[in-house]
Amino acid sequence: MGKTTAYFGVNLFFFYCTFSSMMASDFLQKCLGKNGSLLRTPLFAVVVGLSIEGGIATSAQAQPYPIGTRVVTYQDPARNNRNIQTYLYYPATAPGANQPVASGQFPVVVIGHGFTMNYAPYAFWGNNLAQEGYIVAVPNTETGFSPSHSAFAADMAFLVEKLYSENNNSASPFYQRVQADACIMGHSMGGGCTYLAAQNNANVSATITFAAAETNPSAVAAAANVNCPSLVFSGSADCVTPPAQHQVPMYNALPDCKAYLSLVGGGHCNFATNNFNCSFGEFTCNPAGPPMPADTQRAITLYFVRPWLDRFLKNDYASGPLFTARFAQYEAAGKITGSIACAPLPVELISFRLRKPRKGTIRLEWRTGSEQQAARFVVERSADGQRFEALGSVAANNFPSEYTFDDNQPLLVDNFYRLRLVDWNEANTYSPILRERPDASGWRASVGLGSATLWLQSDEDKATVEHLWLFDAAGRLIWQQHLQGHSPPLQIEIPALRLGFYCLKVQSGRFSETLPLVIHR
Structure with a gap:
């Protein structure tokens, strides 16, 4: 993901433009390009001693993203404009509600809640995944005691398609920020509805379920038609949706590639944060509660969810072996049981x-x-x-x-x-996915205040320099030199330059390029 840090250089440039001769305007436009477009290239920042990182059009970064949140009610025109209130968590430029989305394109994760639950217990997942570079959507529909599983699954599938379309909607805060890869994830009822939403759905790249419950229509039957990698979590102490009657049949019905993780001592509700309805239901069948602490259950689950998502949504191939290594480690420690049925990548x-x-x-x-x-x-x-x-x-x-x-x-x-x-x-x-512009300059030039040395470099392997011209802000030629095809990097003696704006024209083979130079304190 690119990160621009050239603000000081841009402001400095406009200061000099303001005081440049009006007679030089045509020359400056040629030097800078229309609308000052060169100011948005890596070249300008390098010239003034700053830096721009970029080139890869993915969302990976070393530090967690600030978390942005929004609450949006979408309407599905295919279902009589059904309202789908959605809680969104996403990588942002700053933490808080309705902040701009961070630069880059980010995969989508849609999370379905459990029976009689709502969005709130899944803020844990929204926050943790958003800071890792995912756009997370939690539909807040079908929260009552008589939910429609079909309608809820349709809401989840709709949100994937809707967020994909937001990437091309110039009025959307997610314009050009959505990567067309999505995981549908769900807990309990939402887990069963995950398979209803993902069956025969080409928009879905992966699924993850937590203590998934059988639904009507059958999630077990739908799982057989889920044609993407699927990760199934269960808790060995789950008395609400016992794995042998719920998650195991779903896992067996899923095609390859798939993985099953049973958390030893894990319960039903602790895949999410505390919710009275869920906790009361689990209390009625297990008053003592599950042996595994709630925080531990969520931490272990997150430990496996991240590499699964990174592998199948971000195409991070190193995350596949990482997931397998973590599985072996935790299985050997007695913390999980299960299996992995994914053929090796070609x-x-x-x-x-x-x-x-x-x-x-x-x-x-x-x-x-x-x-x-x-x-x-x-x-x-x-x-x-x-x-x-x-x-x-x-x-x-x-x-x-x-x-x-x-x-x-x-x-x-x-x-x-x-x-x-x-x-x-x-x-x-x-x-x-990688990104590049053919017109992004491979040349870099710099010179200090009062210095008589010009440094010139190129990113191109076989670049040569035939001739150099240096112009001042009024477009007057103040220096030139013929170099007879010398290859960079070059250090060239030039007249000492005063504070101000200059343009350096470089003749390289049959091509020429004009670079802005700003001399500042």
Whole structure:
């Protein structure tokens, strides 16, 4: 995820523009681009000694995101404009209600509540997942004593589709912030409704259920038609929905890939935070309560939920082995029992990155740690990060390898790339999505106040410099030098420059590029 820190440089630039000669306006527009567009590129921040991080169009970050919250009532036109009050938790620019969504695109998690419960006991999940880069939606419908399981499942499925559409709605706070990958998750009644919502639903990338209850229509029957990776949690001390009558039949009905985790001593209600209705129901069948403490149950569950979501919603391949290692560790410690039934991935993707080896070319580079029954890698490109088209393919070697693919005709604006990994059975998995702009400058130039040395660097592998011109803010040529194809990095003696704004024109082969230079204290 990109993070811009060039505010000081932008303000400084506008200060100088204000006092520049009006006669230089045409030249400045050429130097800066229309609407000052160069100010929004990494180049400008580097020139003034600041930094912009970016290039990867995913939501991973080292520190947790601030948590934003919203309460929205959506309407489903397919069901007579049924109102679906929804509590939303999301990565934000600052903590609090109705804060702007953080930069990036984020997968969706929809959480279904339990019988006679509402959204509140699931704030634990909303907060923990939002700070990890997920948009979490909790529908607050069917909270009474006679809920419609079909209607509640339809609400959950609708919210996935609705949030996907918000990505393309310029009036939405989630405009261009939603990644088209979703997990439907549910507890108790909401767990059973998860399978009703996910069956034969191509919008769903994964499911997770906590102490799922059989529903009407049958969640067990629906589970057989859930065609995505599914993680099933149960508590061995659950007397409300005993696993042998509820979660185990659902797990057995699910196709591969799936995993079953029974928390030894875990109860029914403690997958969520305290709720009187749920706790009273569990008390009637187990007055002593489950042996496992509530906080411990939620902590262990979260410990496994994170890598499952990261693997199947963020395409973080390292999270698959991490989930398996945690399972083995906790099973050996006697904290869980269960099983994992996921076939090994045909390809373990170690790295995937974009580079610009020369002007007008974007190169994709990726490295694999293992390959089993892999057929090919299909390189796909998109202008919006949503709708992808195949550019070409590279045959898989079926042993650890390094690969490259050059896009010699990139789009003029944003280019989003991903790899579609195809196995011998024509099954597909996808890499993370990366983003690049062909017009983003690979050149970086800097010079200090009163200095007589210009530093010039390039990100392009085979860049050369034939000629340099330096202009002041009025567009007057103040210095030039012919370099005869020298390769950067370069240190070049120039006249000492005063405080102010300048433009450096670089001739590189058949191409030229104009870079802004700001000299400040």
